[in-house]
Amino acid sequence: MxxxxxxxxxxxxxxxxxxxxxxxxxxxxxWVPADGQIWTSVAELASSGTRIVTHEIEPGLLGLRAEPRVGIGQCGMVARTPSGTVLFDPPGYIDDAAVARVQAFGRPLAIAVSHPHMYGVMTQWAEALDVPIHVPRADEFWPRRRERIQWYDDSHVIAPGLTLYRVGGHFAGSAVLEWSLGAAGYGVLLAGDAIFPNPDHATVSFLRSYPNRLPLSGTVALRIADRVAALSFDRLYNNFGNVVLRNAKEVVYASARRHAEWCNGEHDDETW
Ligand SMILES: [Zn+2]
Structure with missing residues (x-):
């Protein structure tokens, strides 16, 4: 089981x-619940009425969410190119209807993950779609089931217009997906938790822990911004569908500078 x-x-x-x-x-x-560790299974979730709901986030980008929420509750995303699709950050649940929806959306080429919190039931998705899973070697410690995993180092081209880049930060293997056909051809970055759009729609954050609110250093935030500066994107989504709709590369760089200023103490005079 x-x-x-x-x-x-x-x-x-x-x-x-x-x-x-x-x-x-x-x-x-x-974090672990105060009452202790709890385990479940796809069969138990199915018997309690869990299902995957899908919606097209923008042309060529399909969102998948488990309802009711399972685990962290990410929005898995399927990005489409003429060659086929990649499922990024699969949900922690799977059902036949969702598999059929993903297969109808385009020819599945691969599954990829932004970081260990987003592994979900990735090997069960990979078996259902008959595709490999691309995971950065830097996070080799974390997958508990390794069937179908193919490791990569700093980047991996899945197909023209679909490229994975390891950017590090939140996890050493934190990875983003560059989908160059997205945003009407201006390019989309699926950023997982490596770069997190804020509710103000104008800034992003760079944290080691989101639930426990622990920042990365300014040096690391700037390194991540530098790493994605060479990529082709104007729009950025995180793993919950939060979005920077346009000028995302500039937003990432300005936010990294702001993050570095605060973490390096340049605004300490405003705190007392
Ligand atoms: Zn857990």
Missing amino acids: IWICATCAVETAVAPQPPSLCAICEDDRQ
Whole structure:
């Protein structure tokens, strides 16, 4: 049986009993419920009425969300090119209707993940779609079920217009997907948690932990902005569908400078 952590929705290896702990939730970037670790499974979630709802976020980009929410509750995204599609950050749930919807949207080429919190039930999706999963080697420690994983180092071209880049930060293997046909050809970056759009729609954040609110250094924020400066995008989505609609590259750089100023103490005079 494959178990799913109820808090992060990441699957385990096949085992008769679940592990005592979820290493992903025990890590300082996540959290374990006060009442202790809880495990579930696709079958248990199905019996309680869980399903995947889909909606087209923009032309060629399909969003997938588990309802009711499973785990962290990410919006998986399927990005389409003429060669085929990639499913980025798959949900922690899968059903036949969602698999059929993804197959009808375009020819599946691969699954890719932004970081371990977003692994969901990636190997079950990979088997259903008959595709590989691309994971940065820097995060080799984290996948609990490794069927179909193909490791890459700093970047990987899935197909023309679909390229993965490891940017680091939140996790050493944090990765983004450059989808160059998105935003009407101006380019889209699917950024996971590596670069997080804020509610003001004008800035982004760079954190080691989002639930526990721990920032990265200014040096790392600027390094991430530098790493994506060479990529082709004008719009940026995170793993929940939060978006910087346009001029995203400039927003990322200005936000990294602001982050560095605050983390380096340049505005300490405003705090007292
Ligand atoms: Zn967990």
